[in-house]
Amino acid sequence: MALEWYIVRVLTNREERVRENLVRRIKTDALEHRIPQVLVPVERIAQVRGGKKKVTTSKLYPGYLLIQADLGDWEGADRPKQTEDQKVWFALHETPGFGDFVGGQKPPAPMTKDEVAGILQRIEASQDTPRMAVTIKRGDMVRIKEGPFEGFDGTVEEIVEGKGQLRVSLTIFGRATSVEIDHWHVEPV
Numbered sequence: 001m002a003l004e005w006y007i008v009r010v011l012t013n014r015e016e017r018v019r020e021n022l023v024r025r026i027k028t029d030a031l032e033h034r035i036p037q038v039l040v041p042v043e044r045i046a047q048v049r050g051g052k053k054k055v056t057t058s059k060l061y062p063g064y065l066l067i068q069a070d071l072g073d074w075e076g077a078d079r080p081k082q083t084e085d086q087k088v089w090f091a092l093h094e095t096p097g098f099g100d101f102v103g104g105q106k107p108p109a110p111m112t113k114d115e116v117a118g119i120l121q122r123i124e125a126s127q128d129t130p131r132m133a134v135t136i137k138r139g140d141m142v143r144i145k146e147g148p149f150e151g152f153d154g155t156v157e158e159i160v161e162g163k164g165q166l167r168v169s170l171t172i173f174g175r176a177t178s179v180e181i182d183h184w185h186v187e188p189v
Contacts, residue, residue, distance in 0.1 A: 006069060007064050009064060010065050023038055025095050034084070045057070045058050069088065071108065072089075136159070141153060142166070142189060155169045160180065165182055166182075
């Protein structure tokens with residue numbers, strides 16, 4: 001069998017600790033070639049609070065880990081065949097906080113290549129450029145609190161995710177005008 005990616009249930013809010021315990025157990029049992037990667041899928045999010053930009057991390061899937069592993073061959077419906085396969089299985093299941101594989105099948109069903117690529121791409125993209133946390137939705141009424149349009153009220157027409165900007169429709173001199181404003185320059189009305 002080859003290396004495949006699996007999703008594993010773990011204790012919520014203990015993902016990093018379970019990952020550390022699992023990595024330590026893998027090294028102790030010399031199974032790095034069978035379980036090379038254990039990831040807590042997170043993305044970086046940029047937020048502006050008090051006029052200062054702050055970058056935080058957020059878990060994509062709270063209560064879950066991604067594991068790249070070679071689980072080996074299976075004899076029957078409930079247990080691995082060879083001794084090293086059993087060693088891998090016990091290293092995983094005897095780690096404190098480790099739940100079970102998502103899907104509940106035996107042997108566990110791996111993720112598809114497209115699913116893995118999407119998750120890994122999302123993690124990597126947020127490392128390069130953190131995603132902007134915009135709490136305002138399309139159609140919301142907002143008041144501009146900074147800049148040349150300070151004090152104007154308008155309606156959000158569009159959210160430009162990549163830039164962290166909003167396109168807001170304002171009424172200036174009796175005419176509707178569309179302007180792009182950074183999302184931290186507005187507040188909900």
